[in-house]
Amino acid sequence: xxxxxxxxxxxxxxxxxxxxxxCAQDMNHNSMYWYRQDPGMGLRLIYYSASxxxxxxxxxxxxxNVSRLNKREFSxxxxxxxxxxxxxxxxxxxxxxxxxxxxxxPGTRLTVT
Amino acid sequence: xxxxxxxxxxxxILEGKNCTLQCNYTVSPFSNLRWYKQxxxxxxxxxxxMTFSENTKSNGRYTATLxxxxxxxxxxxxxxxxxxxxxxxxxxxSQYDYKLSFGAGTTVTVRA
Numbered sequence: 594x595x596x597x598x599x600x601x602x603x604x605x606x607x608x609x610x611x612x613x614x615x616c617a618q619d620m621n622h623n624s625m626y627w628y629r630q631d632p633g634m635g636l637r638l639i640y641y642s643a644s645x646x647x648x649x650x651x652x653x654x655x656x657x658n659v660s661r662l663n664k665r666e667f668s669x670x671x672x673x674x675x676x677x678x679x680x681x682x683x684x685x686x687x688x689x690x691x692x693x694x695x696x697x698x699p700g701t702r703l704t705v706t
Numbered sequence: 707x708x709x710x711x712x713x714x715x716x717x718x719i720l721e722g723k724n725c726t727l728q729c730n731y732t733v734s735p736f737s738n739l740r741w742y743k744q745x746x747x748x749x750x751x752x753x754x755x756m757t758f759s760e761n762t763k764s765n766g767r768y769t770a771t772l773x774x775x776x777x778x779x780x781x782x783x784x785x786x787x788x789x790x791x792x793x794x795x796x797x798x799x800s801q802y803d804y805k806l807s808f809g810a811g812t813t814v815t816v817r818a
Contacts, residue, residue, distance in 0.1 A: 597749070633758040633807030633810055634810055635710065635795070635807070635809050635811070636750075637808075637811045638793075638805055638806075642815060651726050651805065652805070685749075685752075693753050694740070695752070695754075695806070697749030697750050697751070698749050699747075699748055699749050700747070700748070700749050
């Protein structure tokens with residue numbers, strides 16, 4: 594039982610390049626989330642998926658798109674990376690929407706130059 | 707806007723000593739409050755979850771308290787160890803919202 598896994602662990606992009614961050618969970622959780630973490634700030638929600646087939650915007654969705662590929666996988670895509678998207682990205686999942694514990698992945702450290 | 711404020715921003719303590727971290731929130735209506743531990747380069751890991759009716763919860767050397775009336779919580783670390791060096795994040799959930807409100811965290815450094 595690996596929990597929540599994320600790939601890649603590190604990535605450097607040039608401005609304007611695109612990439613997809615991958616996330617998978619093996620806990621049969623319904624809900625999955627993408628957050629970004631910046632120095633001195635709390636985690637901020639980018640997008641979430643309450644269940645397979647649904648996705649919704651969070652607090653900071655601009656510049657990102659997501660795909661809930663199946664119950665296990667939830668990907669985050671940067672279509673045209675900008676330096677402001679330099680951050681650490683965390684994927685998380687819960688068994689139910691908001692009242693249950695969230696399990697986080699190890700994070701992806703992204704630098705956009 | 708729902709907010710979660712943590713203090714201090716950082717602290718340094720000697721191994722074996724105790725410390726207390728504070729969390730104030732404005733989230734309403736309140737559902738639950740969580741404390742997470744985040745080691746450097748890792749994702750947050752849950753320490754405790756407390757609902758409105760709970761005012762104390764322990765997890766080993768970690769004890770969290772909640773005063774829902776004053777909207778304050780604290781996390782007490784007893785007999786600190788070097789492995790307690792981490793960021794501790796307070797997270798509050800609203801009853802009607804899917805979102806969690808995250809504090810910026812308190813960075814604890816334990817020195818030998």
